[in-house]
Amino acid sequence: MACSAAAKILHNPLLISSSRSAEKSDSCCKILGPSSFLGSTSLSKKLVSVNKGVSRASRRSANVVAVSSDVVKEKKLKSNSAAPSLLITKEEGLVLYEDMILGRVFEDMCAQMYYRGKMFGFVHLYNGQEAVSTGFIKLLKKEDCVVSTYRDHVHALSKGVPAREVMSELFGKTTGCCRGQGGSMHMFSKEHNVLGGFAFIGEGIPVATGAAFTSKYKREVLKEDCDEVTLAFFGDGTCNNGQFFECLNMAALWKLPIVFVVENNLWAIGMSHLRATSDPQIWKKGPAFGMPGVHVDGMDVLKVREVANEAIARARRGEGPTLVECETYRFRGHSLADPDELRDPAEKAHYATRDPITALKKYILENNLASEAELKAIEKKIDEVVEDAVEFADESPVPARSQLLENVFADPRGFGIGPDGKYRCEDPKFTEGTAQV
Amino acid sequence: MAAMLQSFGVASASVAASDHSIKLPAFAGHSLAVIRSEARSISSPIRGTRKTGKVATKAVAAQAANPASAASKPGHELLLFEALREGMEEEMDRDPRVCVMGEDVGHYGGSYKVTKGLAEKYGDLRVLDTPIAENSFTGMAIGAAMTGLRPIVEGMNMGFLLLAFNQISDNCGMLHYTSGGQFTIPTVIRGPGGVGRQLGAEHSQRLESYFQSIPGIQMVACSTPYNAKGLMKAAIRSENPVVLFEHVLLYNLKERIPDEEYVLSLEEAEMVRPGEHVTILTYSRMRYHVMQAAKTLVNKGYDPEVIDIRSLKPFDLYTIGNSVKKTHRVLIVEECMRTGGIGASLTAAINENFHDYLDAPIVCLSSQDVPTPYAGTLEEWTVVQPPQIVAAVEQLCQ
Numbered sequence: 001m002a003c004s005a006a007a008k009i010l011h012n013p014l015l016i017s018s019s020r021s022a023e024k025s026d027s028c029c030k031i032l033g034p035s036s037f038l039g040s041t042s043l044s045k046k047l048v049s050v051n052k053g054v055s056r057a058s059r060r061s062a063n064v065v066a067v068s069s070d071v072v073k074e075k076k077l078k079s080n081s082a083a084p085s086l087l088i089t090k091e092e093g094l095v096l097y098e099d100m101i102l103g104r105v106f107e108d109m110c111a112q113m114y115y116r117g118k119m120f121g122f123v124h125l126y127n128g129q130e131a132v133s134t135g136f137i138k139l140l141k142k143e144d145c146v147v148s149t150y151r152d153h154v155h156a157l158s159k160g161v162p163a164r165e166v167m168s169e170l171f172g173k174t175t176g177c178c179r180g181q182g183g184s185m186h187m188f189s190k191e192h193n194v195l196g197g198f199a200f201i202g203e204g205i206p207v208a209t210g211a212a213f214t215s216k217y218k219r220e221v222l223k224e225d226c227d228e229v230t231l232a233f234f235g236d237g238t239c240n241n242g243q244f245f246e247c248l249n250m251a252a253l254w255k256l257p258i259v260f261v262v263e264n265n266l267w268a269i270g271m272s273h274l275r276a277t278s279d280p281q282i283w284k285k286g287p288a289f290g291m292p293g294v295h296v297d298g299m300d301v302l303k304v305r306e307v308a309n310e311a312i313a314r315a316r317r318g319e320g321p322t323l324v325e326c327e328t329y330r331f332r333g334h335s336l337a338d339p340d341e342l343r344d345p346a347e348k349a350h351y352a353t354r355d356p357i358t359a360l361k362k363y364i365l366e367n368n369l370a371s372e373a374e375l376k377a378i379e380k381k382i383d384e385v386v387e388d389a390v391e392f393a394d395e396s397p398v399p400a401r402s403q404l405l406e407n408v409f410a411d412p413r414g415f416g417i418g419p420d421g422k423y424r425c426e427d428p429k430f431t432e433g434t435a436q437v
Numbered sequence: 438m439a440a441m442l443q444s445f446g447v448a449s450a451s452v453a454a455s456d457h458s459i460k461l462p463a464f465a466g467h468s469l470a471v472i473r474s475e476a477r478s479i480s481s482p483i484r485g486t487r488k489t490g491k492v493a494t495k496a497v498a499a500q501a502a503n504p505a506s507a508a509s510k511p512g513h514e515l516l517l518f519e520a521l522r523e524g525m526e527e528e529m530d531r532d533p534r535v536c537v538m539g540e541d542v543g544h545y546g547g548s549y550k551v552t553k554g555l556a557e558k559y560g561d562l563r564v565l566d567t568p569i570a571e572n573s574f575t576g577m578a579i580g581a582a583m584t585g586l587r588p589i590v591e592g593m594n595m596g597f598l599l600l601a602f603n604q605i606s607d608n609c610g611m612l613h614y615t616s617g618g619q620f621t622i623p624t625v626i627r628g629p630g631g632v633g634r635q636l637g638a639e640h641s642q643r644l645e646s647y648f649q650s651i652p653g654i655q656m657v658a659c660s661t662p663y664n665a666k667g668l669m670k671a672a673i674r675s676e677n678p679v680v681l682f683e684h685v686l687l688y689n690l691k692e693r694i695p696d697e698e699y700v701l702s703l704e705e706a707e708m709v710r711p712g713e714h715v716t717i718l719t720y721s722r723m724r725y726h727v728m729q730a731a732k733t734l735v736n737k738g739y740d741p742e743v744i745d746i747r748s749l750k751p752f753d754l755y756t757i758g759n760s761v762k763k764t765h766r767v768l769i770v771e772e773c774m775r776t777g778g779i780g781a782s783l784t785a786a787i788n789e790n791f792h793d794y795l796d797a798p799i800v801c802l803s804s805q806d807v808p809t810p811y812a813g814t815l816e817e818w819t820v821v822q823p824p825q826i827v828a829a830v831e832q833l834c835q
Contacts, residue, residue, distance in 0.1 A: 145584065178617035188616035195583055196616070203607060206573040210580020217586060221562055222533055246573035253568070407618035410676035414655045416704050416751025419758040419790050423704070424751070 087302045090369045096301055097364065097375060099138055100130040100357050101382045103154035106163060107332075109386050110153065110170060114336045118394070119170045122199075123184045126154040128299075128331035131356035132263050133158045135304025136231055139312055145193045145230040147208035150185035151263075151330075152197045155233060160192040167389040173396035180399050181407065201234065202241035205260070208232035209247045212258035212321075219318075229315040230258045237268030239282045248289040248323065255320035259311045260286075262325040263298065269334040270342045286323030298326030299354040302363065329354075404433035510696045518551045518688040520662035521627075524669030525552070525589065527698065529559060532587065535673055538565045538578050539591030539628075548593050549629055549688050575601035575626070579608045583620040587673060595630030595682065596642040609678045610653035625672040627681035631722055631772055632809050632820050634686070641809035641816075646778040648680055649750050656749040657703055658682040658721045662692040664747060667701030675703060682749070684722045706753035712742035715830055716760040718783060719770040720746045723821060727770050730826035739830060749779050757783075758791055765796040766833050770821055775803040800829050 088096065107125040114123055126133065129151075137146060137158035148155040156166055161177055169176025170184055178188050178197075186197035195211055198204035211230040218226040238244055239262060251258050262282050266273045274280050286293025292314075296307045304326060311322035329351035333340030364370050405425075409415065412425035429435035515523065529535045536559075537552055543566035546553030556564040567574040571592065578588040592598040598605065609622055632641040648656060655677050659665035665683070672679035709724065710731060719727045724745050731741050742760050746752065761767055767787055769780040780801040787799055802821045809819050 147580075176617070178615060178619070181617050182615040186615040188619050190616075190619040195580065195620070196612070198607075200603060200607060203576065203603060206576020206604065207580035207583065207608060209573070210577040210582070211584045212580075213577055214581045214584040214586050217536065217562060217581070221536075221560065242570075243573050243576065246568070246570035247577075249568055250570065250573060250577065407614045408653050409655075410613055410618070410621040410623070413704055414653075414675075414677045414751065416748065417753045417755045419754045421755040 086367055086369070087306065088369070093360070093364045093369045094374070094378065095138060096134050096305070097357075097360055097370075098378045098382065099134040099158055100301065100360065101379055102157055102163065102385065103130040103133060104357060105379075105382050105386050106153060106157060106166070106389075109167075109390060111332070111336060113167075113170070113390065119172070119184070121183060122150065122335050122337065123170070124151040124335045125332045126151055126330070128351065128355070129263055129265060129328045130154060131301035131304050131360075132233070132261065132298045132326045132328055135298075135301045136233075136259075136261060136308040136312075139305065139308050140229065140231070143193060143228045145195050145208070145211040145228065146233070147195045147204045147211065147230065148187070148197060148233045149201055149204060149235065149238070150197070150199050151235075152185070152187045152194075156187040156189060156192075156194050156197075159189070159194050161187065161189045161194060163385050163389040164392045165189075167386075167393040168396050171393040171396070172398065173393055174399040174403065175392070175396040179403065179407070181403075195230075201238040202243035205232050205234060205238070205243050205247045208258055209251055209256060212251065212256035212315075213254070215257050216254065227316045227318075228257065229312050230256075231261055231312075232258060233261045233263055235268060236262065236264040236266065236273040236282065237271065237276065238262075239264075239285065240277055245285075245289075248285065248291065248321070251321040252290040255318065257315035257318065258321045259308070259315055260321060260323045262323065263328055264325055265328050265330045266347075267330070267334070267343065269338065281325075283323060283325040291321045291323055293323045293325065295325045295327065298328030299351070299356050299359065301356050301360050331355075401433035402431055405430055405435065406433075512693045512695045514691060514693045515662055516688065517659075517662045517665050517683075517690040517692075518549055520666040520692075520694060521551045521659075521669050521683070522553065522555070524666040525673070526555065526558075528670055528673040529555070529563070534585060535587045535589065536563045536565065536581075537589045537591065538567055538574055540567055540569055540593045540597075542566060542591050547591065549685070551683075551688075552591065571597050571600035572602075572604055576604040576608060578624050578626075579604060579612065579622055582622045582624045582678075583612070587623045589625045589627065589673065592626065592628030594640050594642075594685075595628045595644045596639055598626065598628065598644060599642075599647070601626075602647075605648065605654070605680075606651045610651040613653060621676050622678045623673075623676050624678045625669075625675075625681055626678070627669075627672075627683060629683045629685040629688070631682075631684040631686065632804070632816065635811055635813055635816055636685070636809075637811050638808035643773045643778075643804070645682060645749050646773045646776075646781075649779065649782060654678045654680055655703055655751070656680045656682065657747055658684075658749055659747070660684070660687060660721050660724045660745055662690060663694045664701060664707060664745075666694060667699055668703065668747070670698075670700045671703045674700065679703065682721060686722055687725075704748050704751060704753055706756040707745040707747050708756065709743040709745050710741065712740040712764070714740045714764060714834055715742065715766040715768055716757070716764045717741050717743045717768045717770060717826070717830070718746050718757060719743065720749065720779070721772060723770045723772050726821060726823050727826055730823040730830070733823065733827050734830055737827075737831075739834060741830060746783070752783060752786055754786065754790055757787065758794075761787060761791045762794045765794055767795065767799045768826070768829055768833055769799065769801040769803075770826055771801070771803050772820055773803055774806045775801075776806050778803050797833055800833055802826065802829055 103126060107127050110123060110125060113119050133154045146155055146159050153166055157163060165177040166187060169178055169180060169182060172180045174180050178186060182188060182197060185199040188194055188196050195207055196204055208230045215226055215228040218224045264273065264282060268276065283293035283295040294307055297303050307324055311324055314322055361375060413423050415424040418424045418427060424430055424435060427435050537555060541548055542552040543556035543561055543564045552564060575590055578590045581588050609624060612620060612622055630642060630644055645656060657668050657679060659668045668681060672681050717727050727743055731743060734741050742764055744756060744760055769783055771778060771780040773779045780803050784799045784801050802825060805819050807819055810816055
């Protein structure tokens with residue numbers, strides 16, 4: 001909702017305040033009751049007292065996980081900069097910083113390239129949400145799987161797909177990670193276990209559930225030593241979709257090693273989360289299915305990392321799924337085609353002050369984990385990486401006609417038997433891409 | 438009706454392709470070893486094509502002319518649903534990654550008893566009872582297939598798979614392509630469909646036509662215990678996503694099938710009854726209506742050639758073409774709706790490829806474009822009946 005987040009910063013300087021009580025959170029839900037019709041945008045500006053956050057009390061009822069992250073958050077909140085025990089080491093800090101800078105610079109470059117006519121179609125940028133991707137994915141092993149939506153460039157980058165391959169894919173070149181056949185919304189990597197990249201929201205969640213099922217199957221049926229975990233990333237809009245609920249049920253039922261990560265950036269194109277959802281507190285939907293639901297500040301990579309650590313560890317131990325709601329924000333429009341005129345500038349300004357990269361930089365410098373020079377060096381390095389990626393993509397060849405029919409079937413006999421008795425894929429025209437199949 | 442179906446058509450169902458000198462390429466080292474007369478293997482420069490190890494499977498042609506009366510071993514008699522189960526069981530024994538998912542497939546044994554006994558044998562995870570969430574468990578099967586398993590998804594009724602259309606079209610069909618060939622989806626999606634006995638409109642749907650445009654999937658329809666088992670095994674072994682259409686009324690067909698292991702080709706059609714006057718193309722249940730009509734036609738002096746196309750997507754244009762070149766007349770008999778059905782596609786394909794060989798326009802008999810009524814009489818008139826087939830042949834052969 002446009003002003004609710006703004007209201008939060010005005011009333012509560014700390015991100016999640018311990019002063020908020022259980023009653024208040026109840027009442028804040030009631031404010032969204034039938035008396036205030038959320039249909040018109042003008043009305044939404046009046047609902048300033050609506051508090052999107054969650055009280056610690058109600059979260060505590062969810063599960064052990066919530067409590068442990070609360071404790072950590074409380075510690076962090078008390079003094080953001082002078083915490084007695086640091087949450088990360090220097091190496092970790094630099095890794096996180098580099099990953100977030102890579103995400104930001106890459107996406108900015110995508111915007112440039114789009115407006116220069118190098119990439120086309122629907123491109124959805126991740127600016128502002130880097131903390132979620134970095135916070136979660138940097139804790140994974142290579143064998144762990146990540147499933148995303150159309151806003152998937154940064155998930156792929158965090159998981160380890162080279163920037164060159166992602167940029168080539170966006171340019172539609174044959175050296176892209178999907179040979180130019182997928183595009184912005186379909187980033188896949190078998191090597192790094194990025195299972196997509198899906199254009200329809202909600203479509204990827206069952207796929208993630210399936211990957212988690214394989215992990216359990218390997219352990220229990222094939223008797224392999226497997227503790228692979230799957231992360232499913234999706235947005236607030238998806239949380240009203242049937243596939244989300246069906247998968248929460250199945251994952252909890254079979255205790256699948258999966259973490260459902262909700263990137264709640266409050267907006268589904270132009271539909272405010274509060275206008276679309278009867279109960280906007282998504283984390284609550286976890287306990288309804290028998291799994292812990294956690295809410296975390298998605299603009300703070302360290303908080304996300306703490307929660308992620310616990311959720312992933314839970315999954316690895318075989319204790320089942322977790323639903324993590326990350327409150328985050330996208331600085332740009334829904335896609336590069338979105339003029340982004342609907343969102344309140346005050347809301348955007350508020351979240352701009354909570355830029356995750358600035359926050360991490362501040363933390364690193366204030367705790368003397370690294371020097372300004374080292375951070376600058378990282379930024380410079382990333383600039384070079386991204387420019388090299390653009391150059392590589394520019395110079396890469398476009399797909400040849402022969403590529404057209406190649407990957408339709410894994411077994412190309414699926415194109416059938418032609419009138420001459422030969423399999424169609426044996427026809428020379430087939431490998432040229434000119435066969436009529 | 439089941440008894441009637443057992444008495445004819447079934448025995449002639451297993452005429453081997455070798456009788457009609459159809460050339461079939463050999464795929465040395467490929468598990469789908471349907472041995473064809475030219476010893477040729479498919480070279481696979483195409484990225485993503487996988488070669489599986491050598492498997493000694495007997496091909497259709499390698500067996501005696503009529504596998505039902507193979508001289509080597511007596512074979513064993515079973516019903517079609519048992520043949521499907523046998524196929525699944527053999528594949529599950531052979532490869533531990535093969536698993537089954539669906540509603541009531543486990544403890545209940547499958548609503549048509551196709552998976553009966555499998556859960557006791559393989560466990561609850563390998564034969565997974567899912568909640569009623571078609572789109573999600575089909576998607577789950579796809580995710581599992583991408584990460585190394587080989588799931589078989591059962592739609593309790595094919596019509597329920599309409600709920601899974603999102604996953605079948607977008608992920609099953611397209612994901613191999615959009616991932617640039619990185620991920621394969623070796624799933625089998627199967628279930629009973631077709632018009633049954635007064636099951637009502639929603640349980641009597643024919644989804645062949647709905648799925649046929651989806652790029653990236655293969656569709657096969659089984660019609661006899663012999664081809665049911667062979668196609669099931671082939672579908673499970675295939676690296677492509679395959680939709681296997683079964684028919685509610687054919688589950689109790691009895692036939693004697695070989696004891697030896699055999700795998701059929703997913704892309705080939707089956708010659709049911711060779712003839713000279715007219716080519717009748719059909720699949721699934723309509724095969725039996727056609728064979729019933731064929732009896733009448735033979736008595737009237739006609740000699741129809743009956744081909745069970747089996748492979749609904751892609752069409753086996755070789756077998757079909759050879760037949761058209763011989764008889765010059767084509768009649769398509771299908772249970773699909775008239776609009777946009779398999780028959781419509783087949784008509785277009787034959788016209789395009791064999792126009793010169795046709796002496797008459799292709800006649801296509803399909804079900805009426807009507808939601809299947811509950812009333813028995815109305816239901817009977819919705820699908821094609823043998824007298825209509827006889828009349829159509831007589832008209833065609835004038």
